[in-house]
Amino acid sequence: MALQATEKGWFSKSLYHAYINVYSESSRCLVAETGFVFRLRDWGSWLCGTIVWGKKSVHCFAALGCVKEGECVHGYVCKLGFSYDNTVVNSLMAFYFKNRRIESARKVFDELRDRDVILWNSMISAYVSNGAAEKGVEVFRQMFCPGIDVDLATIINVLMACSGCGNLALGRVVRAYAIKSGFNIDVMFCNNVLDMYSKCGDLSDAIRVFEKMGQRSVVSWTSMIAGYVREGLSDKAIELFCEMEENYVSPDVYTITSILHACACSGSMEKGKDIHKYIREHGMDSSLFVCNLLIVCSILEVQKGNLATG
Structure with a gap:
């Protein structure tokens, strides 16, 4: 509907900006991009007449991973003298960051004085x-x-x-x-x-x-548990995890990954089984890291059983 309006000349510049703004904020960036990229050739700098346009269109291209189109917007922004504006520069940098073009972002950053x-x-x-x-x-x-x-x-x-x-x-x-x-x-x-x-x-x-x-948040507990594991103090990590449970702090997937690593290193199979039960009950078994560590724990349990019977 909006695109038909532009083709018939019914859409003013302010309405076109509103169109891009609405779609960019509603995660429907593809529509905004379709309604905008193919009219750059026809509308040129008339369409580029506001700072808001630069920010919102760059946001769309960042979400879509459209590097070429985003660079095109960057060129228009510079041509129209908006490259001095910190909010536009921040949007351009965010665009390059999202597409892992860090040195391009650094160039934009270095060119801004204020x-x-x-x-x-x-x-x-x-x-x-x-x-x-x-x-x-x-x-x-x-x-x-x-x-x-x-x-x-x-x-x-x-x-x-x-x-x-x-x-x-x-x-x-x-x-x-x-x-x-x-x-x-x-x-x-x-x-x-x-x-x-x-x-x-x-x-x-x-x-x-x-x-x-x-x-202390779950991040605090997890960082401390991971620190113990990193230093080879797996038993201390398990003790701290038990203390965390006593304080009614629910672990996240990073906590589970760290404590499973501790169980694998210390050979604490009983605690590992308790963690495995918790993982199943809370739907954490979809994490690749968690699954890999569960496999390691299972292998170590089998090896421990073989040594006991041998």
Whole structure:
């Protein structure tokens, strides 16, 4: 109906923008893309006359994985002078992130002079989530040295970067800065500090953080259990899991994966059977990681039985 209206000349520019906006927000991006891409050639810069158009259309192409079309939008955005707008740049960066074009996003980022904290956070997060934690740390240094204000999202992203590249020294500095700035009351911050210490091999400090936490989420318990497993302390991991159950905290698939690993390493078949029962009752057996660990536990149980009878 909308496309027929455009062909007959009934659709104004504002209505066309509304059309793209509605479909992009209702997860029907394919319709928005169909109603838009094939009219770029005909409508040209007239259609591109607002910043909202740039953001919404890029959102559609990111959802669809349409790299070529998204790059076309990027070109129009630059041509019309919208590349200075932080919200448009953030949408362009998100488009490139989603399509794993990190260096293209970095180029967009570098070309903008007036960058707000959201853009810096996006760049750090993108590097971390794409396995380039060291580059995320470097972006943080470029952000912090000129005195740009950081927020809680920055702190969490940098702690994740430290976890990813094993930079314990920077992790300690970031934690100290966050405590001084009053971010340490947030449970997400505490979880990431705990995870950072655990993954960087400082189990003692991880335990201290865990014990001092006034509020613990399932992520807190899982990170601590995984830390014990990582250090080869499977029995401690199982003890902590039992304590978690006593505190009526429901495990998620990541908790189950960690505790099954602990059961496999310690040879605790009875606890492994209890976990297997929990998995079946809560429909977690569709997870590939969980299934693989269940197989490992079964093999170890058979081997243990063979040794007993041998």
